Amino acid sequence: MALSWRAQLQPGETVLVLGAGGAVGSVAVQAAKVQGAGRVIAADRDPDRLQRLRERGADATVVLDDSTDLPTAFQHAAGESGVNVIIDPLWGEPALAAMRAAAPDARHIEIGNSAAATITLPAPP
Numbered sequence: 001m002a003l004s005w006r007a008q009l010q011p012g013e014t015v016l017v018l019g020a021g022g023a024v025g026s027v028a029v030q031a032a033k034v035q036g037a038g039r040v041i042a043a044d045r046d047p048d049r050l051q052r053l054r055e056r057g058a059d060a061t062v063v064l065d066d067s068t069d070l071p072t073a074f075q076h077a078a079g080e081s082g083v084n085v086i087i088d089p090l091w092g093e094p095a096l097a098a099m100r101a102a103a104p105d106a107r108h109i110e111i112g113n114s115a116a117a118t119i120t121l122p123a124p125p
Contacts, residue, residue, distance in 0.1 A: 003015070004035060009037060011038070014081055015041070015085045016098055021044035021049030024089050025089060028087045030057050042054075043094065047061075070093070071100035074101035082104075083101050086109065089113075090115035092115035095110070096119050096120075096121065
C-alpha cells in the first residue's frame with residue numbers, strides 16, 4: 001500500500017528503501033520490483049542482509065554507517081534521475097540524507113521511526 005496507494009509508484013521510477021534488512025523493508029524491496037520500479041536501492045546497517053536483498057531484487061545497496069556520506073551514496077546509487085520514492089521505517093538522519101538525494105517531486109513515505117523520533121529539517125539552499 002505504501003508504494004501503490006500512498007506513493008503512487010510509476011513504472012521505471014527509482015525507489016530507496018531505508019532499513020531494508022528488516023521485515024517491512026525486505027518486503028518493500030520486493031514489492032517495488034514487482035510493481036515496476038526501474039531501480040530499487042536497499043539501505044541497511046548489515047552488509048550480509050544487503051547481499052541477500054540483491055538476490056531479492058535490489059539493484060544497488062548502501063550501508064548505513066557513520067563512515068558513509070549518505071546523501072552522496074544515495075545519489076550515486078540512484079544515478080542521474082535521483083530518488084523518486086523513499087520508503088522509510090527509520091526516520092532520523094537516514095531520512096534527512098534520503099531527502100537530500102531526492103529528485104524533484106519525490107515522495108517520502110514514513111512508516112516508522114526506529115532510528116529517531118524527530119529530525120531537524122533545514123530549508124533547501
